[in-house]
Every structure is written in C-alpha cells, then in structure tokens.
Amino acid sequence: MPNPAPEISVLMPVKDESLYLEDCLISIINQSFENWECIVIDDSSMDNTPDILESFSKTDKRIKWYRNEGKGIIPALQMAYKKSTGKFLTRMDGDDLMPKEKLKLLYQKLIHSDAQISTGLVKYFPENEINEGYQKYQNWLNDIQVRDLHYEEIYRECVVASPNWLISREDFDAAGAFFSDIYPEDYELVFRWYKKQFKIEAVQEITHLWRDHPKRVSRTHQHYKDQHFFDLKFRYFLELDYREDKELILWGAGLKGKLGAKILKRNNIKFRWCCNNENKVGHIVNGVKMEYFDIVENPIKPIQIIVAVSQRNQGDSISEYFSRLGFQKMKDYYFFC
Known part of the structure; x- marks a missing residue:
C-alpha cells in the first residue's frame, strides 16, 4: 500500500x-x-x-x-x-x-x-x-x-x-x-x-x-536588478490596471523615472512626464517634455499617475498631496518605488 x-x-x-x-x-x-x-x-x-x-x-x-x-x-x-x-x-x-x-x-x-x-x-x-x-x-x-x-x-x-x-x-x-x-x-x-x-x-x-x-x-x-523589477511592474500594470480612456502621467525625473519612460515608450504608451524639480522642467528627455507636477491638478480628462521617484522619503508628502486632491490609491495613482 x-x-x-x-x-x-x-x-x-x-x-x-x-x-x-x-x-x-x-x-x-x-x-x-x-x-x-x-x-x-x-x-x-x-x-x-x-x-x-x-x-x-x-x-x-x-x-x-x-x-x-x-x-x-x-x-x-x-x-x-x-x-x-x-x-x-x-x-x-x-x-x-x-x-x-x-x-x-x-x-x-x-x-x-x-x-x-x-x-x-x-x-x-x-x-x-x-x-x-x-x-x-x-x-x-x-x-x-x-x-x-x-x-x-x-x-x-x-x-x-x-x-x-x-x-x-x-x-x-x-x-x-x-x-x-x-x-x-x-x-x-x-x-x-x-x-x-x-x-x-x-x-x-x-x-x-x-x-x-x-x-x-x-x-x-x-x-534581480532594478531593470527586471521595473519591467515586471509595468508588464502587469499595463495588463491589469492601465486604462486607455485615462491620461497616463509619469512622476519622477530620476533614474527610475527615466527607466519607466523607456519602458512606456518601448510599449508605445502615450504619457505625460512631470517632476517637482524646476531645473528639469521644460527639458526634452527621451523625446518627452518634462512638465511641472501641478499638471495633475486640473486634468482635461481622468488621469492615472505612476510615481517613480528614487527617494522613498518623498512618498508621504506625495501621498498627502494626492489625498488633498481627492485621488485614490490603486485607482488614480500607483507607487512604483
């Protein structure tokens, strides 16, 4: 037996x-x-x-x-x-x-x-x-x-x-x-x-x-390097949570923001790019104009925001800002780092 x-x-x-x-x-x-x-x-x-x-x-x-x-x-x-x-x-x-x-x-x-x-x-x-x-x-x-x-x-x-x-x-x-x-x-x-x-x-x-x-x-x-993690995150975001009827905004001008921008462009996804660094606003990076972060305040149509800032300590202040605007996590914005 x-x-x-x-x-x-x-x-x-x-x-x-x-x-x-x-x-x-x-x-x-x-x-x-x-x-x-x-x-x-x-x-x-x-x-x-x-x-x-x-x-x-x-x-x-x-x-x-x-x-x-x-x-x-x-x-x-x-x-x-x-x-x-x-x-x-x-x-x-x-x-x-x-x-x-x-x-x-x-x-x-x-x-x-x-x-x-x-x-x-x-x-x-x-x-x-x-x-x-x-x-x-x-x-x-x-x-x-x-x-x-x-x-x-x-x-x-x-x-x-x-x-x-x-x-x-x-x-x-x-x-x-x-x-x-x-x-x-x-x-x-x-x-x-x-x-x-x-x-x-x-x-x-x-x-x-x-x-x-x-x-x-x-x-x-x-x-197990950052590139593979970001590829995976964007792969599943685009499959599960991305909405074509919303305007996608990428927040973050650092290394992780640039990595996210490359992935979005590779997938032919239209997006606007913003940051809170006034010195970078107006520059063209990877073919996309960098804008100031307040573009999220008066959108023409509903938006989705991917937050890809390199410094995690910025997360709380960004969350508080989104909360004041009435944005909901995992609906209107997504932290990628």
Missing part, C-alpha cells in the same frame, strides 16, 4: 549552499508540524552541497533531492513542483532558517480562513550585518502583513517574502504554478495571485528567518 501524500511539500532550489545548508535542513526537520516532505533540487553545485543532501536524505526519508534537469532557479522550482506530492505547497531557500512553529502556523492560518495564501512576518539575520536598506525592507514588509496592505503596495516591491507562504495545490495550479519563465520569479508569482485576486492573510508572528550575506542570489544575480 503506497504511503499517503504528505500534507505539505517544501520546495527548495539550492546552488553552492554548503556553508548554510545543514542549519537550514535541521530547521526543517525540527518543525513541530511533522507531516511534510522537502523536495530539494541542486542546480549544478560546485561545492559539497550534494554530499550534504545525500547524507540528510538517508537519515530522514522526508527529504528527497534531485539534480536540476535544466539550469537556474525557475527550472529547479518547476522540477521540484513536478516531484512534489503534498496537498499544500511552500518554498524555502537553502541559506535561510524556519522558526520551529512556521509550518504549523501557516497551515493553521490557511485551513481556518477563507484566504488562498497564508504568510507571516520575517526577520533578517545576523543583525550586526544587516544594512539599512534591508532593515527598511524588513520593516516595510512586516508592516504590510500587519495592516493587510498586500495589493495596495504591490507595485512598490514584492509584498510576500519568496520563502514565506503556503498555498493549496489546487490554488497554486489555478495561478499557473511555477510554469512561467519570467524573473524575478517570486515577485511575478505574487502578481499572478494579484491577477486572480487571491486573498492573502498573515500570521502575526515571525515565520521566516532571512539570512543576509554578500553572496545571496538576490544581491548578485542579474535577474
């Missing part, structure tokens, strides 16, 4: 993770929720990652590992998914840690709510090595979970940590699983949840320990 399918499949792509992999696997083995399998796909590691996986798989049959039949994170995730049998799915990174109650908390949240995805809070470690940018992202991301603002903030950054969610196999399939070749793959997956309007609910406890280190893939790989 075949063994019953595990309740949860943990899908984990790894590459050259020997420095941290043992601690990661131990944190999975030590989960209070025990009905899981861990499917690990090794993406052509050059260190002793395969030896570590082989050793752990022999001592705990819930851990199964395979060599990637393709190359890269997306093919590894696709292969892990095909090998998995669990009723629910989550992802893990080989350099991170699971708090002991993680799977239990995410599972209980999901089965006792009407949400399609459960998530929780995150914490970067080691604390003495976290730079200011990552600390701000941690705080921002956790605030999203506490205030349930996932889709209100989706164009700023990825609003669900890539290794910190749980979803049923049925809902995962309905959203396209990992069968997309678009990077950054974690952010793109959340956009597909947004497209399906899947409900996300967060456990108000830390459910993932994110290890920061100089060789972390999100720091080093070209797939």
Whole structure:
C-alpha cells in the first residue's frame, strides 16, 4: 500500500549552499508540524552541497533531492513542483532558517480562513550585518502583513517574502504554478495571485528567518536588478490596471523615472512626464517634455499617475498631496518605488 501524500511539500532550489545548508535542513526537520516532505533540487553545485543532501536524505526519508534537469532557479522550482506530492505547497531557500512553529502556523492560518495564501512576518539575520536598506525592507514588509496592505503596495516591491507562504495545490495550479519563465520569479508569482485576486492573510508572528550575506542570489544575480523589477511592474500594470480612456502621467525625473519612460515608450504608451524639480522642467528627455507636477491638478480628462521617484522619503508628502486632491490609491495613482 503506497504511503499517503504528505500534507505539505517544501520546495527548495539550492546552488553552492554548503556553508548554510545543514542549519537550514535541521530547521526543517525540527518543525513541530511533522507531516511534510522537502523536495530539494541542486542546480549544478560546485561545492559539497550534494554530499550534504545525500547524507540528510538517508537519515530522514522526508527529504528527497534531485539534480536540476535544466539550469537556474525557475527550472529547479518547476522540477521540484513536478516531484512534489503534498496537498499544500511552500518554498524555502537553502541559506535561510524556519522558526520551529512556521509550518504549523501557516497551515493553521490557511485551513481556518477563507484566504488562498497564508504568510507571516520575517526577520533578517545576523543583525550586526544587516544594512539599512534591508532593515527598511524588513520593516516595510512586516508592516504590510500587519495592516493587510498586500495589493495596495504591490507595485512598490514584492509584498510576500519568496520563502514565506503556503498555498493549496489546487490554488497554486489555478495561478499557473511555477510554469512561467519570467524573473524575478517570486515577485511575478505574487502578481499572478494579484491577477486572480487571491486573498492573502498573515500570521502575526515571525515565520521566516532571512539570512543576509554578500553572496545571496538576490544581491548578485542579474535577474534581480532594478531593470527586471521595473519591467515586471509595468508588464502587469499595463495588463491589469492601465486604462486607455485615462491620461497616463509619469512622476519622477530620476533614474527610475527615466527607466519607466523607456519602458512606456518601448510599449508605445502615450504619457505625460512631470517632476517637482524646476531645473528639469521644460527639458526634452527621451523625446518627452518634462512638465511641472501641478499638471495633475486640473486634468482635461481622468488621469492615472505612476510615481517613480528614487527617494522613498518623498512618498508621504506625495501621498498627502494626492489625498488633498481627492485621488485614490490603486485607482488614480500607483507607487512604483
């Protein structure tokens, strides 16, 4: 008689993770929720990652590992998914840690709510090595979970940590699983949840320990550079939220504004461009005249505004300005950074 399918499949792509992999696997083995399998796909590691996986798989049959039949994170995730049998799915990174109650908390949240995805809070470690940018992202991301603002903030950054969610196999399939070749793959997956309007609910406890280190893939790989993030944001904005019957205005004359302008022009989207820097007003940039930001105050027809300012501390003052004008977030304006 075949063994019953595990309740949860943990899908984990790894590459050259020997420095941290043992601690990661131990944190999975030590989960209070025990009905899981861990499917690990090794993406052509050059260190002793395969030896570590082989050793752990022999001592705990819930851990199964395979060599990637393709190359890269997306093919590894696709292969892990095909090998998995669990009723629910989550992802893990080989350099991170699971708090002991993680799977239990995410599972209980999901089965006792009407949400399609459960998530929780995150914490970067080691604390003495976290730079200011990552600390701000941690705080921002956790605030999203506490205030349930996932889709209100989706164009700023990825609003669900890539290794910190749980979803049923049925809902995962309905959203396209990992069968997309678009990077950054974690952010793109959340956009597909947004497209399906899947409900996300967060456990108000830390459910993932994110290890920061100089060789972390999100720091080093070209797939996770600003260009790819902006391409993805505009791709889904134009598909899901762009209205041809409204006038599109791009706000921001810095690097991110210029990047947004290039993407809009490449997609043959007409737009007006504005900023609050009087020194740049009147200049022609990429074939578009830079205007002063007060063009949003008396529009000829309804408008949509993409805010792509490089300095995040401008966001609050811009939001207050829009509020005074009666504009609604995710209807009249969208923060892209």
